[in-house]
Amino acid sequence: MYSSEFCAVLARHPALKDFTSRVTDFLDKHLPEPLTEEAARPPWLGLRKSAAQAGLTGFDLACATVGPGDGRGPAGARDADVVVPPGLERVAQGMAMFLAGRRDCDAREIFSSGHGAMALRYGAPAVAQAVLDGVVNRGELAGVASSEPHSGSDLRGLRTVAVDHGDHLLLSGTKGLVSRVEEAVGFVVFCKVLRPEQAAGMDSDGAALREVPLSALWLPMDSVGVLAESAAPLGLRGWSLGRLHFDAVRVGKDRLLGAPGDGRRIFDAHFSGWRLMMAMVCLGAATASIEETMARTRRRSVGRMSLADIPSVACRLGTAAAEVQAATAWCFSLLERIEKDGEDIDVAACSAAKALATDTSYRAVDIALQLHGSDGYTRHTPMEKRLRDIRGLRIADGPNDTLYSVLAHSLLAATRPSPSLVAQRQA
Numbered sequence: 001m002y003s004s005e006f007c008a009v010l011a012r013h014p015a016l017k018d019f020t021s022r023v024t025d026f027l028d029k030h031l032p033e034p035l036t037e038e039a040a041r042p043p044w045l046g047l048r049k050s051a052a053q054a055g056l057t058g059f060d061l062a063c064a065t066v067g068p069g070d071g072r073g074p075a076g077a078r079d080a081d082v083v084v085p086p087g088l089e090r091v092a093q094g095m096a097m098f099l100a101g102r103r104d105c106d107a108r109e110i111f112s113s114g115h116g117a118m119a120l121r122y123g124a125p126a127v128a129q130a131v132l133d134g135v136v137n138r139g140e141l142a143g144v145a146s147s148e149p150h151s152g153s154d155l156r157g158l159r160t161v162a163v164d165h166g167d168h169l170l171l172s173g174t175k176g177l178v179s180r181v182e183e184a185v186g187f188v189v190f191c192k193v194l195r196p197e198q199a200a201g202m203d204s205d206g207a208a209l210r211e212v213p214l215s216a217l218w219l220p221m222d223s224v225g226v227l228a229e230s231a232a233p234l235g236l237r238g239w240s241l242g243r244l245h246f247d248a249v250r251v252g253k254d255r256l257l258g259a260p261g262d263g264r265r266i267f268d269a270h271f272s273g274w275r276l277m278m279a280m281v282c283l284g285a286a287t288a289s290i291e292e293t294m295a296r297t298r299r300r301s302v303g304r305m306s307l308a309d310i311p312s313v314a315c316r317l318g319t320a321a322a323e324v325q326a327a328t329a330w331c332f333s334l335l336e337r338i339e340k341d342g343e344d345i346d347v348a349a350c351s352a353a354k355a356l357a358t359d360t361s362y363r364a365v366d367i368a369l370q371l372h373g374s375d376g377y378t379r380h381t382p383m384e385k386r387l388r389d390i391r392g393l394r395i396a397d398g399p400n401d402t403l404y405s406v407l408a409h410s411l412l413a414a415t416r417p418s419p420s421l422v423a424q425r426q427a
């Protein structure tokens with residue numbers, strides 16, 4: 001693998017060597033080659049279940065973060081579970097995503113607890129245990145439902161409401177487009193919790209709702225009143241995409257994650273890490289594309305020279321490789337900082353790094369497709385699939401334009417105690 005940045009991370013954290021070998025062995029067994037659109041579609045959910053059996057679905061959970069402060073650890077974790085040294089869980093997850101992306105972007109759901117991590121970290125003990133049993137131990141899938149038809153990028157504009165009736169909430173609204181509507185056993189739903197009299201007084205355009213803080217809850221998909229409706233996406237077709245309708249769904253209050261109003265904090269903490277994971281998937285795919293293209297340009301001759309000997313070809317490949325290396329280094333350095341800083345995450349940097357990494361990966365795969373000629377434009381090579389898949393991840397988990405703006409706003413507002421961008425040498 002040419003990606004020296006990936007190797008550099010491994011050199012910094014040799015304790016992860018065994019972990020990366022276990023992930024690579026799993027991929028070699030189940031997804032030996034990068035996937036093309038014309039190949040048979042792997043049984044993705046079955047692969048996740050196999051990963052659970054191989055102990056590869058819970059390694060991202062620090063024991064102390066399972067359950068809200070009960071320090072219970074992953075009760076029910078099996079002997080076979082792959083153990084990552086404490087403090088390296090996020091880096092390990094990033095490595096697994098990078099390796100998965102080298103085979104296929106849809107392989108992103110195979111490893112780790114995914115969005116189930118929110119229920120495990122912030123859910124009441126019974127919720128955390130149920131998610132641990134299903135999502136980690138049995139390899140089921142958890143989804144996240146934040147976006148709504150009228151408001152995807154704007155969290156304050158969400159209009160799904162959970163009306164508080166004392167011992168339970170009644171959840172109503174529509175989410176979408178969201179991933180995994182057919183496969184997930186449950187969703188972390190972001191919504192606004194209202195008292196009944198507040199709900200009765202809400203205006204129809206949702207203006208007053210903007211002032212209500214966001215909450216999060218765990219919703220099993222078999223709850224009465226949940227309806228899923230699928231849509232056909234351009235890429236990332238290994239997993240379903242669609243809408244979720246909630247028609248006065250009765251939800252126990254013990255399913256709230258954290259306290260009412262904690263939703264934004266949970267969202268930022270989770271998605272800062274998750275965006276970097278999606279970045280890693282794309283960077284893995286881009287790295288594989290560059291390697292495959294290097295090999296092709298050496299084999300392929302044009303006139304009397306190989307493609308690789310044409311300076312403009314080498315320059316384009318070198319540019320792509322440099323950009324991918326730089327983005328990989330930034331994303332891993334942010335994951336290392338998250339491990340150190342805990343909940344004090346640099347949300348703005350993580351947001352922009354996801355945007356940069358997915359844009360960079362898209363450009364790299366586009367060059368790779370070009371240098372594969374007409375072959376690259378068919379379903380016979382992985383390039384066109386990667387291009388469609390990465391295209392989706394430039395919108396999903398926050399559209400890239402919005403994410404760059406988050407960094408700009410943070411720099412402009414100087415919300416953090418800000419040393420100058422470059423430290424000045426003292427005279």
Ligand SMILES: Cc1cc2nc3c(=O)[nH]c(=O)nc-3n(C[C@H](O)[C@H](O)[C@H](O)COP(=O)(O)OP(=O)(O)OC[C@H]3O[C@@H](n4cnc5c(N)ncnc54)[C@H](O)[C@@H]3O)c2cc1C
Pocket residue numbers: 143144145146147148149150151152153154176177178179180233236241392393395396397398399400401402405
């Ligand atoms: C493949 C895929 C999977 C997804 N999975 C999930 C999921 O599992 N769960 C979930 O909740 N959602 C999911 N989404 C939805 C996704 O989070 C939203 O599509 C995204 O947040 C954008 O919201 P929107 O579609 O409403 O676009 P809009 O909010 O209508 O924005 C449209 C475009 O306008 C631009 N734009 C918007 N706001 C700004 C701004 N402030 N600054 C600059 N430009 C801006 C961007 O280019 C943006 O793409 C998924 C989307 C895709 C494509």
